[in-house]
Amino acid sequence: MKKVLSVVFLVTSIAFSQNRSEKLNDSAMVIYKSNPQKAVELLEKALSISEENETINAIAKSKNNLGIVKRDLGLFTEAKTLSQEALNISEDSIINASAYNNLGACNRNLGLYEEALTAYLMALKIYEAKNMSSEQATVTNNIGTVYSYLGMNKQAIENHLKAKDIFENADNKKGMSEVYNSIAIVYANDGDLNNALTYFKESLRLEEALNSPKGIAESTNNVGAVFYYMGEIDSALVYFNQSVKAERAIGNQTGIGATYNNIASVLIENDRLKEAKAYLDSGYYYTKKAKSVADIETALHNYSQYYEAKKQPQKALDYYKSFTVFKDSILNIATNSKVAELEIQYQTEKKENQILAQHAQLAEKELQVKQKNTIIYGSLGLAFLLGMLGYLLYNQQKLKNRQLKKEGELKTALAKIETQNRLQEQRLRISRDLHDNIGAQLTFIISSIDNLKFGLKNATLKTKEKLSSISEFTSQTIYELRDTIWAMNKEAITFEDLQARITNFINQASEASQDVEFTFYVSETISAQHTFTSVVGMNIYRIIQEAVNNALKYADATAIYVEISEDIDTFLIEVSDDGKGFNIAETELGNGLNNMKKRAREINGSMEYHAAADTGTQIILTVPKNPERKE
Amino acid sequence: MFPVVLIVAFLLLLVGMLLLFCFRNRTSQKLQALKVNRIKKQIAIHQKQIKVRNSYLNTYDFLEYNLNDSLFTQKNINLNL
Helix, strand or coil, X not given: CHHHHHHHHHHHHHHHHHHHHHHHHHHHHHHCCCCHHHHHHHHHHHHHHHHHHCCHHHHHHHHHHHHHHHHHCCCHHHHHHHHHHHHHHCCCHHHHHHHHHHHHHHHHHXXXXXXXXXXXHHHHHHHHHHCCHHHHHHHHHHHHHHHHHCCCHHHHHHHHHHHHHHHHHHCCHHHHHHHXXXXXXXXXXXXXXXXXXXXXXXXXXXHHHHCCHHHHHHHHHHHHHHHHHCCCHHHHHHHHHHHHHHHHHHCCHHHHHHHHHHHHHHHHHCCCHHHHHHHHHHHHHHHHHHCCHHHHHHHHHHHHHHHHHCCCHHHHHHHHHHHHHHHHHHHHHHHHHHHHHHHHHHHHHHHHHHHHHHHHHHHHHHHXXXXXXXXXXXXXXXXXXXXXXXXXXXXXXXHHHHHHHHHHHHHHHHHHHHHHHHHHHHHHXXXXXXXXXXXXXXXXXXHHHHHHHHHCCCCCHHHHXXXXXXXXXXXXXXXXXXXXXXXXXXXXXXXXHHHHHHHHHHHHHHHHCCCCEEEEEECCCCCCCCEEEHHHHXXXXXXXXHHHHHHHHHCCCCEEEEEEEECCCEEEEXXXXXXXXXXXXXXXXXXXXXXXXXXXXXXXXXXXXXXXXXCCEEEEEEEECCCCCCC | CHHHHHHHHHHHHHHHHHHHHHHHHHHHHHHHHHHHHHHHXXXXXXXXXXXXXXXXXXXXXXXXXXXXXXXXXXXXCCCCC
């Protein structure tokens, strides 16, 4: 997990720096025409970031862009070095093409036309391979310009036409218009006015299609001028009028005035004086309104020529005087206005530079804000991931704990039931042994003694009594053995079970001693489902049995009363008789009473007895309802 | 470009983590279910054994099956007293 997070951080930081370098490059290339110094500053910063990150293509791009800006500043040698360095390290063909193009432009400006052509052709080759039509056209146009400088107008036209085809294929109207103008100028310089006219007209058509009023006005004027040089005055006037219309549409009063002056001049030259007057007045009006001194001067000169052609020498002289006075006066005005114009131009440029600098700062701040936001979101994302990881680990641990707990409980239950099963098995084995061996042997003894009594015909009474006593003792042993086995095989004894066993015993005793009245009373509040352990149940039963036997054997009682009642936490068992009783102080306690006491202690109970001569005996056994077995 | 890389990396990590834990938890639950079933089967076997044994013990009568059968006359005893 640590490795994954490190990779994410690394990717994040590299992407950040690359992004920043790219933004600086883009910003610089947007402002370099208007604020080259700021652009140089931004590009140097981008270059420094790229060098820190050791990203080769970013370094190459920054160097080449720096070369382009330096070329624009006229530092051709330095620009050439930078683009050549970019070319040496770049692995990106687009950067290479741009570097070749810049080398071509630098060489052209340095007068190294052959080297310029070689570099341009390299750039063109890459752009063709990459199928970048717009760039292809630009480079081809540049090649045409080099040929034009070399005076090779044919080749120049060929390249311009190639660029034209590419722009046409790409439907790049602005590019096409520029190429047409370039072609028209080459033709015009070559004296081929027809071709020049065709391309100027094409340029005009495109400007109209682009709906660019300024472009339309300029192109219409160019077409009009070609017609004028061709001697086609009417056509020239038509285009001049269209140009006026276009200038009117964009509200350029200087342009309107200048064009009216041109029309007036053409009409005067061709002796169409009647028509010329209106254009003359309009030209003068608009040029005065626009305060365009050069055009006012032209208008005054036109007036002078007009009156000269009309054979009105006085007026012609007056206007010529006005023209010369105005010309002299505007020398100062021109100077002053030039100074003012330069001042305005300087201030405007200064303000523009400030605005651009502010834009660059804003862009940089925006970049910083984006960077901060990304860090914040990245941190939040990371925190979320860590939180999620923690939660999942916690959840997994919780599940494991739950499973272990459940498994533990089941294992405990299994161990318990296994022990219980084994214990029961052992008990069963022991009881079976007792039952099959000792029980059988004891019954065999009884049977043997009975046979012996029967067989000993000459035995004395004492011997027979002794044999009977042994037989009785053995029977008692069998009963006890039977009870032990019963208790051993029973996990628990219900009160109902115990009551039935006691009732059975009392019934048997009642049958054996018919002159004794037995009463067995059980409190109704005792729950029949109350359970004792087999040991407790057996001991209670034994104590009652012993007490009843004692009453029958020694007390000569006529009534025996057995009662079981309950207190909050205890059972109270009372066995009483109305026999002869005994004196506790004078009588030595026999095994029977001691055994009863011992049994009571074994089940956490207590036993009391009350007896006196001729008042009967009362034995009270107190047993806790939930006795803890004595260890 | 960068935020996209970050978002994709974030989503990939998140989904990967969730899938990994989901898979591990399911595997653990399946193993646990196997263990639990095995223990439960063992418990059931013991319970059945105890129940069967108890039912036999409850129906057993000491007097009927032991004492009466043992009380028979032993004719081989011959005393000359």
